[in-house]
Amino acid sequence: MATRFGLGYDSHTFGARRPLKLAGVAIDHPSGLTGHSDGDAVAHAVTDALLGAAALGDIGRHFPNTDPRWKDADSLRMLATAGDKVRRAGFALVNVDVTVVTEAPKLAPHIPAMRARVAETLGLPIDAVSIKGKTNEGMDAIGRGDGLQVFAVAAIERP
């Protein structure tokens, strides 16, 4: 049994006049994230981690931001589709681990719901989905609150 890992990264700026959505969960905050879809950077980073683990390319190849189908789209749909593509390529999903770097809002109260949405979207048990929030200690653009960054790792295996 060969285990493979994939790394996903995403960043979006704040400033969009729509709800802040992370891992499919609407979070109370003065501004949402910019982007062609719903700006859900957690869904995007996990999507890229899964596609990367299977060496299937990236989110831009599978869900181009020039495609009107994905305009304001629910990014969990992209994540579900990516999970299906990885499974169709012959892999089982093992786990994902995510770090969200943002000064605000505080993510701790939302982590259980975020984990549940990602787990349900990918058909994984809740204990196979980890999401953590961190600040950037006030440093650089993330520290100023211009936007947020997400790092994700996914493990898959070929049974």
Ligand code: MG
């Ligand atoms: Mg993105």
